[in-house]
Amino acid sequence: MDLNNYYAAEQWQKIQTFAETKASPFLLVDLDRVEFKYQELRHGFPQAHIFYAVKANPSCEIINRLDKLGACFDVASIYELDRVIECGITAERISFGNTIKKATDVAYAYQKGVRLFVTDAQADLEQIAQFAPNSRVFVRVLVESGPTSDWPLSRKFGCDREMAIDLMVQAKKMGLQPYGVSFHVGSQQNDVRVWKTALDAVKHIFDTLQQQHDIQLKLINAGGGFPAQYLAQIDSIQEYARHIQGYLTENFKQEITLFLEPGRSLVGDAGVIVSEVVLIANKSEQDQKRWIYTDVGVFNGLIETLGEMIKYPIYTPKMQNGSPQADVVLAGPTCDSTDIMYEKIGYPLPKDLAMGDRLYWLSTGAYTTSYASVEFNGYPPLKTYYL
Numbered sequence: 360m361d362l363n364n365y366y367a368a369e370q371w372q373k374i375q376t377f378a379e380t381k382a383s384p385f386l387l388v389d390l391d392r393v394e395f396k397y398q399e400l401r402h403g404f405p406q407a408h409i410f411y412a413v414k415a416n417p418s419c420e421i422i423n424r425l426d427k428l429g430a431c432f433d434v435a436s437i438y439e440l441d442r443v444i445e446c447g448i449t450a451e452r453i454s455f456g457n458t459i460k461k462a463t464d465v466a467y468a469y470q471k472g473v474r475l476f477v478t479d480a481q482a483d484l485e486q487i488a489q490f491a492p493n494s495r496v497f498v499r500v501l502v503e504s505g506p507t508s509d510w511p512l513s514r515k516f517g518c519d520r521e522m523a524i525d526l527m528v529q530a531k532k533m534g535l536q537p538y539g540v541s542f543h544v545g546s547q548q549n550d551v552r553v554w555k556t557a558l559d560a561v562k563h564i565f566d567t568l569q570q571q572h573d574i575q576l577k578l579i580n581a582g583g584g585f586p587a588q589y590l591a592q593i594d595s596i597q598e599y600a601r602h603i604q605g606y607l608t609e610n611f612k613q614e615i616t617l618f619l620e621p622g623r624s625l626v627g628d629a630g631v632i633v634s635e636v637v638l639i640a641n642k643s644e645q646d647q648k649r650w651i652y653t654d655v656g657v658f659n660g661l662i663e664t665l666g667e668m669i670k671y672p673i674y675t676p677k678m679q680n681g682s683p684q685a686d687v688v689l690a691g692p693t694c695d696s697t698d699i700m701y702e703k704i705g706y707p708l709p710k711d712l713a714m715g716d717r718l719y720w721l722s723t724g725a726y727t728t729s730y731a732s733v734e735f736n737g738y739p740p741l742k743t744y745y746l
């Protein structure tokens with residue numbers, strides 16, 4: 360793990376100096392970095408409306424910074440809706456992006472002014488027609504995330520192309536405005552070519568609706584899926600944009616409205632979880648592999664390490680001294696054996712790491728605080744500070 364791949368020396372100094380004044384564990388978010396990631400995406404997709412997926416990190420500080428930059432917001436529930444409204448966002452900049460919602464949720468969102476809903480099922484569409492009349496609806500098409508997504512979203516969301524077409528036809532009959540198609544290629548999608556497969560499905564839906572049903576869709580919602588910089592090297596956002604823009608120009612000659620719904624790629628790299636080593640132990644005299652127990656774990660911020668799927672870069676100041684390193688097992692502080700972050704993949708940490716030393720979990724701004732339990736084993740939710 361080379362810290363220089365993640366931070367310039369003076370940026371890191373700022374983080375470490377701030378971190379030293381606070382008791383661990385906590386998440387430290389650099390709002391300027393969120394802004395940088397937003398501008399990077401904006402640069403790659405100048406024509407897009409960027410809907411921040413609030414679930415990645417629902418803090419008002421982040422929402423407000425993105426609001427100033429002109430972002431819109433994708434909410435997954437009425438609770439996120441309330442949060443975004445509390446932060447001062449008006450309803451016309453909010454999309455209800457969850458296909459799973461109660462009729463009362465639809466009615467609540469409509470009453471708050473939301474007029475943009477996703478759907479992928481007949482029964483959900485009927486609820487939208489009844490409780491959010493005349494709203495715009497877009498249909499989510501099923502996409503296979505494939506092995507290249509570190510946090511796949513296949514199967515649970517979306518419907519197949521033919522059903523998507525039917526739902527848009529039904530929407531019109533029900534007095535709704537059939538607006539477009541969305542998809543999600545899987546979170547932390549490392550292969551941009553998956554967008555092409557998804558856009559082929561979108562094209563089929565657009566063309567069939569126009570040719571056979573005289574319905575002209577406008578919206579392509581190309582989802583989230585853009586990666587954060589974890590342990591493995593990723594392609595730049597510019598590279599992703601170049602490919603996706605290419606597919607779009609090639610396949611869609613008509614005027615389209617493009618939405619993006621990024622979560623991880625906007626806030627992931629902007630966060631650092633600061634933790635402390637609580638205990639170092641071996642399981643027998645013969646077994647030299649160290650177990651490092653820290654004050655953060657699966658239940659207070661690091662749930663995406665389940666199955667060792669998201670591989671966070673971990674830094675500790677002793678790495679600077681060039682001390683020799685050896686692979687460790689990393690586990691959290693609770694009385695649950697699921698609370699092990701990394702066991703199969705070897706994480707090398709300095710051999711002279713000691714109890715009380717700090718570990719910095721880089722690129723942990725996304726899906727950490729929002730996933731933390733409220734009081735498992737009595738541990739409070741992860742605190743956040745902002746730079």
Ligand SMILES: Cc1ncc(COP(=O)(O)O)c(C=O)c1O
Pocket residue numbers: 412415433456457512543545546547582583584585620621622623624
């Ligand atoms: C509907 C929807 N949009 C956007 C996102 C954000 O995806 P990502 O964090 O990969 O950018 C998600 C993630 O689960 C989602 O479910």
